[in-house]
Amino acid sequence: MFVCPVTGGRLSSGLSPEGRQYPALDGIPVLVPDPDRFLARHGPGAWDLAGGLPTARYEDLPIDAPDAVTPHLPPRALGGRGGFAKWLGELGDRCPDAVCAAWGRDLAPHGRALDVGCGVGGMSRRMVTANRLTWAFDISPRAVLLTRDLLGGGITETQVPTHRGGLQRVRVPFAPIDSRTLTLCIADASQPPFPENAFAWIHLGNVLDMADDKSAGILLAASAMLLPGGLLTVSTPYDTDEPPVLDAVAPENELRETLGGLGLSIIDEDEHVPWVIREYDRGFRVMFSHCVAARRPTY
Numbered sequence: 001m002f003v004c005p006v007t008g009g010r011l012s013s014g015l016s017p018e019g020r021q022y023p024a025l026d027g028i029p030v031l032v033p034d035p036d037r038f039l040a041r042h043g044p045g046a047w048d049l050a051g052g053l054p055t056a057r058y059e060d061l062p063i064d065a066p067d068a069v070t071p072h073l074p075p076r077a078l079g080g081r082g083g084f085a086k087w088l089g090e091l092g093d094r095c096p097d098a099v100c101a102a103w104g105r106d107l108a109p110h111g112r113a114l115d116v117g118c119g120v121g122g123m124s125r126r127m128v129t130a131n132r133l134t135w136a137f138d139i140s141p142r143a144v145l146l147t148r149d150l151l152g153g154g155i156t157e158t159q160v161p162t163h164r165g166g167l168q169r170v171r172v173p174f175a176p177i178d179s180r181t182l183t184l185c186i187a188d189a190s191q192p193p194f195p196e197n198a199f200a201w202i203h204l205g206n207v208l209d210m211a212d213d214k215s216a217g218i219l220l221a222a223s224a225m226l227l228p229g230g231l232l233t234v235s236t237p238y239d240t241d242e243p244p245v246l247d248a249v250a251p252e253n254e255l256r257e258t259l260g261g262l263g264l265s266i267i268d269e270d271e272h273v274p275w276v277i278r279e280y281d282r283g284f285r286v287m288f289s290h291c292v293a294a295r296r297p298t299y
């Protein structure tokens with residue numbers, strides 16, 4: 001179910017249409033247009049060479065999460081203190097992943113699911129446990145390897161930050177999935193290695209925020225991979241690193257317009273879904289995500 005990100009031809013067992021073998025990182029295919037250059041810049045050799053130094057030559061694409069486990073937990077299980085803990089308890093399970101997963105369950109037609117920019121695999125796990133045959137990818141090799149080990153049972157224990165500078169051992173709080181239900185690869189959301197009309201449900205969870213000028217291309221690529229009648233779910237707190245400017249267009253309207261321009265109809269929307277990120281036991285970030293469910297027309 002992969003296509004060559006360069007020629008668009010179908011890939012079988014990691015072979016490009018020209019018979020070239022795509023590289024794999026610890027068994028995970030690297031399906032980006034120039035995989036050798038990508039690995040030289042972002043792969044394990046580069047992790048060592050970069051050695052934490054700011055260099056344009058090597059870039060260790062990080063796992064964009066404070067730890068492996070807490071992004072999987074509902075707000076009610078995140079701890080906190082006093083009134084904040086009470087508020088988290090009142091939120092219960094409500095978070096961007098839960099809102100988008102409910103749309104996926106109720107509104108997406110039968111068929112395969114794709115988690116784009118999967119991070120530590122929170123939505124991938126929800127897709128699999130909703131009995132969807134699931135594909136997932138991320139541009140960060142470390143994130144994809146962690147998702148594989150975390151969801152597949154290769155890791156049963158991990159660590160979460162407690163006080164500043166401190167860690168606590170925790171057991172992974174969910175059962176391993178059947179690895180045959182999830183296919184992972186390393187790929188770029190603006191040039192994804194999948195054919196058109198392939199997925200019934202595609203999720204973009206807080207990926208547009210990191211894409212800067214690539215976000216329209218990512219939405220275009222996602223809409224092309226949807227089956228007719230398929231569902232795109234997007235969550236974004238518009239937490240970009242772009243410099244703020246006066247009189248900028250409201251990003252909510254920009255997203256609605258972009259989706260409309262791609263021929264997708266917004267069928268549900270929730271503008272302020274709390275996204276609580278636990279960084280350590282006294283440190284939390286709260287953003288209010290804009291969550292959208294949009295359908296590709298059936299014709």
Ligand SMILES: C[S@@+](CC[C@H](N)C(=O)[O-])C[C@H]1O[C@@H](n2cnc3c(N)ncnc32)[C@H](O)[C@@H]1O
Nearest residue numbers: 064117118119138139140188189205206207210
């Ligand atoms: C904020 S994290 C969100 C992770 C997960 N989707 C979630 O909602 O918890 C954004 C993720 O998008 C990935 N990402 C950013 N740009 C990407 C791109 N062009 N292609 C694929 N993944 C990308 C990052 O590596 C990171 O794992």
